[in-house]
Amino acid sequence: MSGPRIALLVTHLMGSGHLVRTLTLARALAAQGADPLVISGGRPLAHVETGGVRFAQLPPLGSDGLDYRTLLDGDGAPASDSYRDARRARLVAILREEAPAALVTELYPLGRRNLEAEFRAAIAALPPGARLIGSVRDVMEPPGKRKRVEQGLARLAPYDALLVHGDPDVIPLQASWPGDGSDPTELSSRLRYAGYAVTPAPAPSAGPGEGEVLVATGGGAIGRRLLEVAARASGFSDLRWRLRVGGADAAGAIPALQALGPAAVEAAAPDFRARLSRAAAAVTLCGYNTAVETALSGTPTLLVPMEEGGEREQLIRAEAFARFPEIDTARIGDLTPEVLAARVAALAARPRRTAAIRADGGAEAARIVLELAGA
Structure with a gap:
């Protein structure tokens, strides 16, 4: 150049x-x-x-x-x-x-x-x-x-x-x-x-993940507590759940999560946004990229801010993004498997709406x- x-x-x-x-x-x-x-x-x-x-x-x-x-x-x-x-x-x-x-x-x-x-x-x-x-x-x-x-x-x-x-x-x-x-x-x-x-959202297309509940915590090893609750919640749901696990130790964490419920569990992968566009609902942490990508996808999403170590960044973002009609938020301490399954069922029944974000x-x-x- x-x-x-x-x-x-x-x-x-x-x-x-x-x-x-x-x-x-x-x-x-x-x-x-x-x-x-x-x-x-x-x-x-x-x-x-x-x-x-x-x-x-x-x-x-x-x-x-x-x-x-x-x-x-x-x-x-x-x-x-x-x-x-x-x-x-x-x-x-x-x-x-x-x-x-x-x-x-x-x-x-x-x-x-x-x-x-x-x-x-x-x-x-x-x-x-x-x-x-x-x-x-x-x-x-x-x-x-x-x-x-x-x-x-x-x-x-x-x-x-x-x-x-x-x-x-x-x-x-x-x-x-x-x-x-x-x-x-x-x-x-x-x-x-x-x-x-953020990179432009992929064009809507048919493919794997249609109608699933997609649970993702990003590329790091944080959010394991949310993944554990989601794995158990999949046993209280009529929907198919897919959990994406990040972190260098993802391979070791996957079997333990698979044992908690019927959800499919796999390592984080580059097709997250394509899967997100086909999902019936999503549950994610509230990191920068994930929060913006879910809001732009139109997929009804539950944002659960990371609060480990007293961190407040994701909590501030979640409170701001809660204004968008396709976004709900929850604190991790308030979620049980039964509560999460019910929240996701209600989300999956909502219409898709894309947030007005620059x-x-x-x-x-x-x-x-x-x-x-x-x-």
Whole structure:
């Protein structure tokens, strides 16, 4: 390609959402004439399609669930200093060779504090004049203290803009901050809302999964409690249930779930959206990509926010998405197998309705990046 080189740096530690969103932006950049390079620092994921753009894999890091304090290397052991040094050196070498017109950093500078050293090294490796753009989802995990917000704003200082992959009419980023609900001046001057960034929904077609209940928890190992309740709920339902299991240990978790009820249980797979479009109803966590994709599918869906470790991000999103007529929400602590089976039966009887969500965020974010890069 002859267009401007744009580097996109992402490290997904638990699930797949950050990587999927970054790939969506990269493909939108390519469609608008840019030459994007995705630099991934998370574990390779078999169910995520990385084709269509240039892709560089760093020595991977991951987390054990929500424990972000001890990061794990590609073998699942705690990452040593030498491992992280080699990873950082590889990142710097890639960026110096690439010499991009702009660098987009996913989640950082407002998140990924535990990877600050390598993000700083990446920024220092950029050529003079390169633009620096942060990229965040619609909701950030609310920091417990205002000091955390101030630290994030300090890291934002060298950035030209902060892309928000969301719609302020659905959830303003202010919902993520403690305090009076206003944006700090340093932040509001850089905010660029782009809309929700997801790939276009597949065209409706006949195929496997017609009329099923689809239960999915994303690409990570979270949500196992929901899968267990769903497996048991399938025994109280006249519908066919299919459970999708994410995480590196999915193969080991599947037999235990199969033993709990008649539901079909399998590993997460790339055909999630095609299956979703044919499902009678869906039950999912409320991560960014899954929530938006279910809302756009028109399939009546029960969103169950992840609340492990006191996390509030998915709860905030679920409360906002509950306004859409095809979406119901439930707290995991309120669900028994019998309750879930009844909720799903009621959902399956509803008409299909597509939520009014601005979902062209990939194309709009790409336009903003290229505008900032002077293209």
